[in-house]
Amino acid sequence: KQLNDNNQILFLRLSQAKITELRNYTMDQTVATLRNRVNELGVAEAVVQRQGLNRVVVEMPGIQDTARAKDILGKTATLDFVMVDHKNDIQKALRGKIPAGSRVLYERHGRPVLLKTRTILTGDSIVGASSGFGEKGSIVNIRIGGGKVAHFLKTTNKSIGKRMAIIYRETKIIEEVIKGEVVKIPEIKEDVISVATIQGPLGNSFQITGVSLEEARDLSLLLRAGALPACTLLLIKLPKVS
DSSP states (O other), rough: BOOOSBOOOOOOOOOOOHHHHHHHHHHHHHHHHHHHHHHTOOTOEEEEEEEETTTEEEEEETTTTTHHHHHTTTTEEEEEEEEESSSHHHHHHHTTTTOEEEEEEEEETHHHHHEEEEEEEGGGEEEEEEEEEEEEEEEEEEEEEEHHHHHHHHHTTHHHHHHHEEEEEEEEEEEEEEEEEEEEEEEEEEEEEEEEEESSOOOOOOOSSSOHHHHHHHHHHHHOOOOOOOOOOOEEEEOOOO
């Protein structure tokens, strides 16, 4: 569309066939992720199947802990690895003077931390996760892969003696009734679960500490099973509690 001699607007529209292809791909990924999560929960005779354009039905007749099952199936968790901002004052940031390229987040016990906004590694690079025990209690063993491993190794190698933070980001879909209609709204929660001094270059495997046994178990499960790629309508059928 020609606006004047110097400005133009280009309108692009996907064909219906391409829209259908993208929707089917996303739904297939969602079903695969939910099946992974159900398998991780150890539920026998579970059924995960697509229903219609944007609905996935999950039937788990043999589940015992129904509350945990609903929590695990309905949320997405990922991790970001960022450096702590060592050059600026956290107290000034709390008074509103947050430097460019930084932000304030809070550890789980309420302590504020000034962090760089630029991530050095994201959850997309995690290829394996398991929970266990170490010298400091419950741990999550992390394995990473892909093209960002070299960058992570290089960054941590030149940052020895500095602090790095791990941000846990959890997304849940909550339902609210607005003007008589049920509306699904994503709720995002971010916590700093670990702030540690880098003792040496980190390669493709390392550990996360400072989490409870239940947090370690659930975090490793969600990281192994993968993130939900779409905000679909999830219908979970659980056994009735007598």
